[in-house]
Amino acid sequence: xxxxxxxxxxxxxxxxxxxxxxxxxxxxxxxxxxxxxxxxxxxxxxxxxxxxxxxxxxxxxxxxxxxxxxxxxxxxxxxxxxxxxxxxxxxxxxxxxxxxxxxxxxxxxxxxxxxxxxxxxxxxxxxxxxxxxxxxxxxxxxxxxxxxxxxxxxxxxxxxxxxxxxxxxxxxxxxxxxxxxxxxxxxxxxxxxxxxxxxxxxxxxxxxxxxxxxxxxxxxxxxxxxxxxxxxxxxxxxxxxxxxxxxxxxxxxxxxxxxxxxxxxxxxxxxxxxxxxxxxxxxxxxxxxxxxxxxxxxxxxxxxxxxxxxxxxxxxxxxxxxxxxxxxxxxxxxxxxxxxxxxxxxxxxxxxxxxxxxxxxxxxxxxxxxxxxxxxxxxxxxxxxxxxxxxxxxxxxxxxxxxxxxxxxxxxxxxxxxxxxxxxxxxxxxxxxxxxxxxxxxxxxxxxxxxxxxxxxxxxxxxxxxxxxxxxxxxxxxxxxxxxxxxxxxxxxxxxxxxxxxxxxxxxxxxxxxxxxxxxxxxxxxxxxxxxxxxxxxxxxxxxxxxxxxxxxxxxxxxxxxxxxxxxxxxxxxxxxxxxxxxxxxxxxxxxxxxxxx
Numbered sequence: 001x002x003x004x005x006x007x008x009x010x011x012x013x014x015x016x017x018x019x020x021x022x023x024x025x026x027x028x029x030x031x032x033x034x035x036x037x038x039x040x041x042x043x044x045x046x047x048x049x050x051x052x053x054x055x056x057x058x059x060x061x062x063x064x065x066x067x068x069x070x071x072x073x074x075x076x077x078x079x080x081x082x083x084x085x086x087x088x089x090x091x092x093x094x095x096x097x098x099x100x101x102x103x104x105x106x107x108x109x110x111x112x113x114x115x116x117x118x119x120x121x122x123x124x125x126x127x128x129x130x131x132x133x134x135x136x137x138x139x140x141x142x143x144x145x146x147x148x149x150x151x152x153x154x155x156x157x158x159x160x161x162x163x164x165x166x167x168x169x170x171x172x173x174x175x176x177x178x179x180x181x182x183x184x185x186x187x188x189x190x191x192x193x194x195x196x197x198x199x200x201x202x203x204x205x206x207x208x209x210x211x212x213x214x215x216x217x218x219x220x221x222x223x224x225x226x227x228x229x230x231x232x233x234x235x236x237x238x239x240x241x242x243x244x245x246x247x248x249x250x251x252x253x254x255x256x257x258x259x260x261x262x263x264x265x266x267x268x269x270x271x272x273x274x275x276x277x278x279x280x281x282x283x284x285x286x287x288x289x290x291x292x293x294x295x296x297x298x299x300x301x302x303x304x305x306x307x308x309x310x311x312x313x314x315x316x317x318x319x320x321x322x323x324x325x326x327x328x329x330x331x332x333x334x335x336x337x338x339x340x341x342x343x344x345x346x347x348x349x350x351x352x353x354x355x356x357x358x359x360x361x362x363x364x365x366x367x368x369x370x371x372x373x374x375x376x377x378x379x380x381x382x383x384x385x386x387x388x389x390x391x392x393x394x395x396x397x398x399x400x401x402x403x404x405x406x407x408x409x410x411x412x413x414x415x416x417x418x419x420x421x422x423x424x425x426x427x428x429x430x431x432x433x434x435x436x437x438x439x440x441x442x443x444x445x446x447x448x449x450x451x452x453x454x455x456x457x458x459x460x461x462x463x464x465x466x467x468x469x470x471x472x473x474x475x476x477x478x479x480x481x482x483x484x485x486x487x488x489x490x491x492x493x494x495x496x497x498x499x500x501x502x503x504x505x506x507x508x509x510x511x512x513x514x515x516x517x518x519x520x521x522x523x524x525x526x527x528x529x530x531x532x533x534x535x536x537x538x539x540x541x542x543x544x545x546x547x548x549x550x551x552x553x554x555x556x557x558x559x560x561x562x563x564x565x566x567x568x569x570x571x572x573x574x575x576x577x578x579x580x581x582x583x584x585x586x587x588x589x590x591x592x593x594x595x596x597x598x
Contacts, residue, residue: 004195005356008083015318017373018348022076026093029076036073036100039066040107047153050114053130060136063108064407070104071367073097079365082375084357085179098171102164109160110153112143120144135406138561142263149249149260159248166245169238170518176227177515178359183223186215196220198360199377205305206381217302221506224513231512232482239474242520254471258521262415263562269464269524271577276461276527279584283458284498286450286591291500293598298502301510305451308598312444314382318352321378321385325392328431329424331540333548339399340392343371349395350374350388361515362387364394364421368410372398382448389428393421401558409560414522416563418529419536420555425452426537439597446594453587457527462496464524466511471520485511528574531583535572547571 008016023029043066046059077097081090115123123140127133143150150156183196189209194200196219204216224231239254246257259266291299293308316324322344330337343349351358354377366372372395378384397420402410412420429449436442469488474480486508493507516523536554539547554570567574 005197005354008355008358011353011355014346015350015352017079017351017375019076019079019373021348022072022079022370026080029073029093032069032073033096033100036066036069037103039069040100040104043107044110047110047114050111051118053126053133056115056126057130057133057136059111060139060408061132063111066104066108068368068407070101072370074101075365075367075370075373079373079375082359083351084355085175085359086357098164098167102161105163106157106160109156112146113150113153113156115140116143116147116150136408139408145263146260149251151249155248159245166241169234169241173231173234173515173518174359176230177513179357181223181227183219186212186219188212197354199354199379202305202383203379203381205302206307206383208306208310210303210306213302213306214300217300217504218506220513221509225506225509228482228509228512232480232485235470235485235511235517236474236480238518239471239480239520242471243475253475255468255521262413264415264564265575268528268574269468269521272524272527272580273461273465273468275577275580275584276458279588280458280496280498282584282588282591283454283496284500286454286594287498287500289591289595289598299500300502301504301507304501307444308447309440309443312441314444315380316382316385317380318378318388321388324385324431325389325424325428328428329389329392331427331543331548332424333552336396336552340396343395343399344392347371350376352376352378354379362391364391364398366395366398366402366411368402368407386425386428386448386452389424390421393424396420396424397555400552400555404556405558405560409558411559412555413559413563415525415528416554416567418526419532419567422456422526422530422533423536423540423551426533427540430537430541443594443597446590446597450587450590450594453530453590456530457583457587458496460523460526462492463511463514463516464521464527466492467517467521467523482509528580531579532567532572532574534583534586535579536570539571 023032043059043062046055046062049055050059074097077090077093081087081094084090118126123144127137127140151159183198183201185193186196186204188194188204189207189212196204196216198220201216201220204212207213207216242254242257246254249257251257251260255269256266259269287299287304290303290308294303294306296303322341326337326341326344329340349372351374358377359375360377362374362376364372364374374388374391374395376384376387376391378388394417397412397416401412429445429452432445433442433449436445466489469492470480470485473484473488478484489511490503490508493510494503511517514523536551540551550570554566557566560566564575572579
């Protein structure tokens with residue numbers, strides 16, 4: 001029997017997000033887009049006038065109001081496209097939204113450089129003497145910090161106009177990855193011919209049938225191998241884009257440029273990598289343990305997800321997952337729980353199940369003054385329950401920041417983006433460990449906790465080091481081919497995974513299916529966020545009401561200060577390597593506990 005993907009109309013409405021909360025219909029969205037063109041043009045009325053506190057205040061208020069509308073329109077179009085990336089109508093809407101966003105960025109590009117034409121003394125006086133402008137004090141301080149990297153008004157407008165073009169490589173990879181690339185079919189454990197999809201591949205890689213795991217891995221990677229030259233060319237183009245913008249803004253490197261926006265010292269990135277290197281022998285030890293327990297002569301990449309013990313069926317239907325997530329996250333307080341459950345249960349936040357053409361994986365997307373949206377491809381497994389908890393962390397971070405900050409600070413920073421999501425996961429997995437009723441179940445959950453660590457910290461830091469090295473290759477003019485990229489990736493994979501894990505013919509192409517590489521130097525924040533999350537989770541579980549209040553204050557702060565400072569105020573100092581080391585010591589203890597049970 002052949003099992004195919006479901007169509008969207010086959011999914012019950014209660015398991016779909018409610019885009020009508022953004023716009024009642026696509027026609028309403030189109031009318032809004034038509035109006036936005038005029039509003040974007042009207043922003044130019046402020047150009048050349050930003051030489052007084054009142055003019056700056058009026059301009060910033062208009063810009064924030066316009067940005068709210070543009071982001072809502074942009075989000076709606078892209079969420080529509082995520083429902084089915086193959087639909088021409090949705091593709092067209094996303095292109096329109098991309099154009100509007102680019103027009104807005106170009107039209108608003110004059111604001112920062114024109115504000116900075118005023119002296120620092122004048123700006124500080126404006127803040128003191130202009131009613132309402134005090135709200136923007138951190139925003140203006142941040143502009144002053146950026147002054148060495150802010151260009152003339154004309155050059156800022158030129159760079160902004162290139163915004164849409166600069167996304168070409170990322171957009172092309174997205175279409176290839178989500179719409180065009182097909183993995184074919186495999187025969188499952190029961191002899192059914194099943195269409196292999198991104199969502200199903202994860203389930204098959206956990207199969208106790210090694211033939212199924214092997215087929216799922218090799219067919220998936222073969223699809224990328226068939227397009228490896230195209231994907232390498234897209235990566236090359238995207239990195240050249242990063243180099244262009246870094247040079248244009250007078251940054252020493254692409255890494256410096258990426259860290260500058262969030263005011264993150266370069267040492268944070270470098271210390272993360274060096275600290276993780278110290279704990280790589282523990283990863284090697286864990287892989288050797290897996291090879292031994294699974295009784296394998298060769299431990300292959302498709303063996304890294306399979307459970308270590310038989311008979312543990314943690315199949316968790318979505319409705320059950322909602323209940324378990326709510327029960328597990330009770331330490332986050334009654335208010336947090338009520339808002340989160342309202343979003344899960346009829347709030348229209350979540351699009352649950354995989355359907356044909358739907359964007360793969362999972363994400364949360366939010367725009368100011370709107371409820372968050374979560375995309376899942378839920379397959380009734382343990383991992384997907386954790387994806388739900390993870391994305392709800394993002395959603396609740398948005399809710400608290402958006403509800404407690406003015407528009408200018410209503411979003412959280414990139415550096416803090418993965419903290420709330422991982423706090424949820426950490427609390428969730430420790431809840432699961434406490435519920436474990438026998439040794440084998442505990443072994444299974446411990447393995448999942450360790451797997452979470454290896455993926456969120458070690459794997460992401462390996463990716464971060466790969467990004468740093470490949471960007472450096474391009475910056476120094478070295479050849480950038482599938483072979484040269486593959487050589488870098490293979491060397492890192494061997495360093496991080498150790499000798500127990502065999503090299504497969506597709507190992508060197510492990511970089512080719514990672515969408516996050518098209519968002520430069522993003523992935524390291526999974527690891528820093530995880531370390532901060534471990535620290536926060538420990539504080540929350542202490543039961544001290546003040547420590548929970550500190551965490552909620554962190555969520556509420558949005559981008560009202562520099563993230564390093566906001567975290568320090570909440571009790572977690574990420575300027576020190578201590579939280580990274582503390583988290584990795586937790587990992588070492590988990591591996592030791594697993595070794596004692598097997």
